[in-house]
Amino acid sequence: MSTPQLAWLPDPTVATKGHLWDQRLSQAKDAAPDWDTLLDLARYNLNFMRTMKLDRVLTRQFPEPPAHLSVKPVRLALLGSSTINHLIPSLRVAALRHGIWLTVHTGEYGSYRQELGQDDDALKAFAPTLILLLLDARHIAGFLPRNADQAAADTACQEVVERLLPECWREAKSRYGCPVLQTSFLPVFPRLMGSAEALLPSSSANFITRINALLAASCHKHGAIFVDLAAEATRYGLEAWYDPSLWWRAKQEIAPSAAPAFGELVGRSLAALAGRSSKCLVLDLDNTLWGGVIGDDGLDGIELGQGSPLGEAFVALQEFALRLSRRGVVLAVCSKNDEANARLPFQKHPEMILREKDIGCFVANWNDKAENIREIASRLSIGLDSIVFVDDNPFERSRVREALPMVNVPEIPEDPTLVPDAVAAAGYFDLIELSAEDLNRSDQYQANLQRQSLQESATDLGSYLNGLDMTLIYGAFNSTNLSRITQLINKSNQFNLTTRRYSQDDLTALMADDTAFGLWFRLTDRFGDNGLIAVVIGRDAAEGIVDIDTWLMSCRVLGRGVEEATLSVIAAQARARGAIALRGTYLPTLKNSMVADMYSRLGFTLLEDRGIEGKSYILPLTEWMPATTSITLSSEF
């Protein structure tokens, strides 16, 4: 009997930093609470016992979310039809692994419908921000009549997928104001006709297969978030996830030994919801993208392409990377090489799938890789925690892990044929939905690099900016771009004056609120559309003041006068509401020091300095004139 592993994470029974994981946990247990230490301990291939032990320390030291955590805490209600309590430690530890503080409430055994169908005091008092609906396959198969013919089976299938479950999701939304994570169902039933199972309408196994096939689309249609448990279970197989002896003993459908993998599956959805999916894949070259060393073996000597198993495996990894980039992951190269050598295969090798144009940032030199990864993050204007670094060399991996603990560094199998699956299994790039922005992101970064090279060639910044032909398009929040706005509000950390997080429902309420306004901004230039790059929320306050509740911007468009142009739009909006002044607030976090003095730079006067509690500023509008920028404004009101 195998056990699902978190195989991309380091082995806790191998000493790191001179200590075994178990010793480090004991030290953490007796030390002052430190979130980062626990987060580091969560990033190991933990079995269910180690997960339980870490969870004990976590819940003892952090009964409340730690201060200064930039990710909104999650209050998860776990509702199920069988035993689910044994999964809670793994859920909390998986959330920790993704930097999220999670608290869990479970309902009474098997009473999810009562809890969703009528006001449940305990659940109301808990005030969930998310509900995980985890129903066991036997419960679902109970909706199929025992002697069902084809028509009855079809009806039952529709009943579950189009009525029962969507009703639960709607109830969750209307009663508790939160979205639902809906898992697919484990194929636990013995098959009665083998490959011909689909011909038997009364087959429970076939019923579950059919429902699983329809569930993703139904979730999408009705606004639930789909968690594909059945697909994940194929990695180690049903026997690793489901133990009939534990079902009959304790009604545990997911075995405790699979709980860490289950927690991780949910943790990825939490991370994606919080906008924390990784954005950039940084690749080593020699023995990662091709076999051999380009500097020694030369263009003809490296192993790449059809004809040998390893040559084909390296092609497969490149193909995988290219497909990731087509759906929004930015690719970068970080290699210890002379740059000319490193670029040669991208330019000349006939079997290369990746070409220079596919690489958003190319760094090849002899410097420390951790430093180079910092450089890549800064050139692409993304956070280090949204980078995944793939390198065949264990030394480089542990060096980067140690110097930059926030960078995701998966363990890589020594056999190159296994690498694409290993990176995919790590799930760093998992999303819950695909936006047009995701599909265009790589192009946007590529265009950004062209802008940078133009910047390097243009000596005078003003003439460079004028040459960009920038237009800032803006408008009020609307239902079509609300999900993208929510995503930005919840993931922007660096250029974010107040780091206030709002759910989509909060923003829907705001759209109906006469005393507040929400603005979105998108920027186009001669290289393309940068997409939605800034969000502002203003609120009417006393004495003719408009409070800038939220102001955030994508770092991709820094240094182009977008802040000034944005301010002129805010000021115009405020004036139109009869305001005589704008009040700006800066709330410091660990990540937003880049905007610490933005309001002074924009001509605001400091009103009050409360130190780490923040600063407030005022800008009288009566005689204020907007600064000149190279940006044309275009209203979409």
Add this chain to the structure above:
Amino acid sequence: MDARNNLYYLKFGVLKMNRNDVVEQITKIFQDVFDDPNLTLKDDTTAQDVPGWDSVAMINIIVAIEEHFNIRLKTREIDGLKSVGDLYETVLAKVS
């Protein structure tokens, strides 16, 4: 010695696990499950003697033992356990 290495040597017949090894390793598992590093077990210890030893803890013990020793305990074997001593013997029969 690390349990994993133990099993490695066992597999190749270099090392046989004796009753003391089994007792020691199962005691460690109990200490982890009940979060009590000072917990001691006797052969006649039963669920009544250990605070918190309910059906949930029992499953955690069984699953941890199965994973640690890489063995499988049958439902009838689990149901037949009267004391910790029975557990030692059942495990020992499978690993020696």
